Amino acid sequence: MSTPTWDGVVPMTRSRYLYLADLAGDNLLVSRPIAHNVNMPYDGDEEKAVYVVANRDGLACYAGQTRPSRSWTGAAGIRLKQHLAERSKRDEWDTFWVLPLKWSTKPAIIDWYERTVATRLMLPLRHHRGGTVI
Template identity: 75%
Template sequence: MNTPSWAGVVTMTPARYRYLADLAGGNLLASWPVPHSLRAPYDGDEEKAVYIVANREGLACYVGQTRPARAWTGAAGIRLSQHMAEPSKRDEWDSFWVLPLKWSTKPTIVDWYEATVAARLMVPLRHRRRRSRI
């Protein structure tokens, strides 16, 4: 049986994205206040990032991060493609927003930023196992 992901309570909008991007301060690489479809190719050039997944209703339902051990471009898209192997996520998730971070951003800052974004969107961080470097 598939465990559904968080249904979400906060709608993602460009204005909300910009507010969350401002929280990254000098660690933000660029501002991309547009959603990307999970069913279309993604051509981002970020290496580290926090990403927000929205369901078909546009509600933020998941917040994650990428901080690979080596530099990869499009890291959020790579990580999300891994998530999509899970049937419940494939069925429920629709789009994602990327908050790209500079490669120099320290892992502790990436962790803090992910937790802060999740808290502001009222999305629980339920994935608290030891992180892989993806």
């Protein structure tokens, strides 16, 4: 049995993306204020990123990060495919927005940025490795 994801309460819009992108400061690789369909191929060139998933109602329902130990071009798309192995996510998730970060961005900054994005979107904060809410 799959566990449903967070329903979300905040609409994910272009203007909200731009606001979140500004929070990254000099760590942002490039601004891409475009929603990508989770079922379509994604051709991003980022290796590190924070991404926001929206459900079919356009509400932000998940924020995650990529910071691979090896080079993963299009890392956000790769990570999304991993998530979509779960039925509840395949059923609920519709689009995702990528906030690409420079390769030089330190892990502590990526962690901070993911938490900040999640907080601003009123998403639950999760410790992803242990799965517990913090």
